[in-house]
Amino acid sequence: MSQFPDQFLMQKIEPGEVIQRLQNLPTLSAVVVDLLNCIDQDDIDISTLATKVSHDQALTARTLRFANSSFFGSQSKVTTIHQAISLLGMQSVRHLITASALAGHFPDGQCKGFDSHAFWRHSIATAVCCKVIAMHMHLNQDYAFTAGLLHDIGRLVLVSCFPEQYAAAIAYRVSQDCHILEAERVVLGTDHVITGQALAAHWNFSEIIQKAIGGHHLPDTFGHASIASVVHVANSIVQALDLAESADDMVAPVSKIAWDGLAISESDYLKIFRETEMQFEAVSQALSA
Amino acid sequence: MLKRHLQIILANATAGMTLSDAILDTKGNLLLPEDTQLTDAILESLRRHQIETIAVAGAEISETENNIERQQRLLRVEELFRSSDMTSETTVQELRATETLHQYVKNFRAGIPS
Numbered sequence: 001m002s003q004f005p006d007q008f009l010m011q012k013i014e015p016g017e018v019i020q021r022l023q024n025l026p027t028l029s030a031v032v033v034d035l036l037n038c039i040d041q042d043d044i045d046i047s048t049l050a051t052k053v054s055h056d057q058a059l060t061a062r063t064l065r066f067a068n069s070s071f072f073g074s075q076s077k078v079t080t081i082h083q084a085i086s087l088l089g090m091q092s093v094r095h096l097i098t099a100s101a102l103a104g105h106f107p108d109g110q111c112k113g114f115d116s117h118a119f120w121r122h123s124i125a126t127a128v129c130c131k132v133i134a135m136h137m138h139l140n141q142d143y144a145f146t147a148g149l150l151h152d153i154g155r156l157v158l159v160s161c162f163p164e165q166y167a168a169a170i171a172y173r174v175s176q177d178c179h180i181l182e183a184e185r186v187v188l189g190t191d192h193v194i195t196g197q198a199l200a201a202h203w204n205f206s207e208i209i210q211k212a213i214g215g216h217h218l219p220d221t222f223g224h225a226s227i228a229s230v231v232h233v234a235n236s237i238v239q240a241l242d243l244a245e246s247a248d249d250m251v252a253p254v255s256k257i258a259w260d261g262l263a264i265s266e267s268d269y270l271k272i273f274r275e276t277e278m279q280f281e282a283v284s285q286a287l288s289a
Numbered sequence: 290m291l292k293r294h295l296q297i298i299l300a301n302a303t304a305g306m307t308l309s310d311a312i313l314d315t316k317g318n319l320l321l322p323e324d325t326q327l328t329d330a331i332l333e334s335l336r337r338h339q340i341e342t343i344a345v346a347g348a349e350i351s352e353t354e355n356n357i358e359r360q361q362r363l364l365r366v367e368e369l370f371r372s373s374d375m376t377s378e379t380t381v382q383e384l385r386a387t388e389t390l391h392q393y394v395k396n397f398r399a400g401i402p403s
Contacts, residue, residue: 179372236387240369240394250372251387259386266393273397282298282342 021161111163113170118246125243129234147212154196229258
């Protein structure tokens with residue numbers, strides 16, 4: 001690198017520091033941990049889940065607001081968590097609770113240049129796109145959705161634990177017009193894949209989600225047609241479709257092994273693009289209602 | 290003049306709007322053909338079928354306006370794919386996969402009205 005302005009020096013993060021800061025993050029509520037760890041259980045008991053959600057005031061409020069939003073067009077007002085789960089479906093409730101619990105977990109506005117609106121649009125769009133691809137490939141759609149939602153969570157760790165250093169990485173990205181991953185590695189000496197994996201291990205996310213977070217920029221190590229490959233390709237699709245509404249977004253390079261592993265035809269991809277845009281519009285309208 | 294399509298969630302649909310696309314149920318059966326004018330009874334029935342979003346006809350636009358919009362969409366695609374050559378880790382093979390995605394997205398943006 002020929003130019004390396006002073007503002008980007010001395011921003012390196014030691015590996016030990018990440019682990020130490022993670023210990024200081026508040027722990028996830030028991031409900032969220034439960035939800036993340038039982039994604040593949042279709043027979044989870046509604047009453048048990050409803051009771052757990054009801055113990056968390058903030059989650060209860062968000063779930064009811066979602067159920068009463070225009071997305072579901074319900075004629076009568078939903079007033080209990082049990083009703084909300086019956087109306088929305090178990091999977092939607094899990095996704096919603098996970099997304100909103102995580103969003104509420106990381107303080108906003110402390111890192112200069114970090115656009116949290118674009119971050120969440122990208123995360124939700126990737127989740128939707130992963131689900132659509134999984135449907136086409138007959139893979140587990142809920143794993144895919146959750147993995148897509150969480151794939152960039154390491155960025156939130158960096159934003160909340162190292163706001164000043166991360167602001168320098170963002171400034172570097174802007175000045176060089178490069179990918180954020182490259183900027184993180186140059187300026188911080190670490191990246192959101194490493195911190196995301198550390199967080200996923202710290203919070204005991206299931207192995208499949210840990211692999212998807214760890215492999216979303218390097219899916220080749222995790223085999224063909226894995227969830228990591230789906231997340232990797234979905235990440236680039238969502239950037240190419242411009243769904244984050246971020247003016248300086250840039251499509252990340254696509255691994256040929258992951259791309260070939262999915263073996264999706266052009267006409268199917270066009271359907272996936274259309275479906276992703278439609279579903280994303282519906283979900284984001286509902287979440288902002 | 291060309292028809293412009295708008296994808297909206299069902300709760301935002303009102304009587305009097307016109308479908309710009311047929312509505313199928315999850316099994317692929319035709320529920321309503323294209324160009325159907327929505328009524329309150331139809332909206333209620335769609336809710337019962339748990340339809341979440343529908344495509345309705347928006348204001349008409351001229352061919353010239355449509356071409357300008359298409360050009361703008363394609364320029365934005367080029368901008369988003371501006372870096373396909375940069376990082377040292379990018380291999381020739383990755384470039385090929387990225388270029389294929391690039392081409393698909395170009396086709397997608399060229400082919401459908403927004």
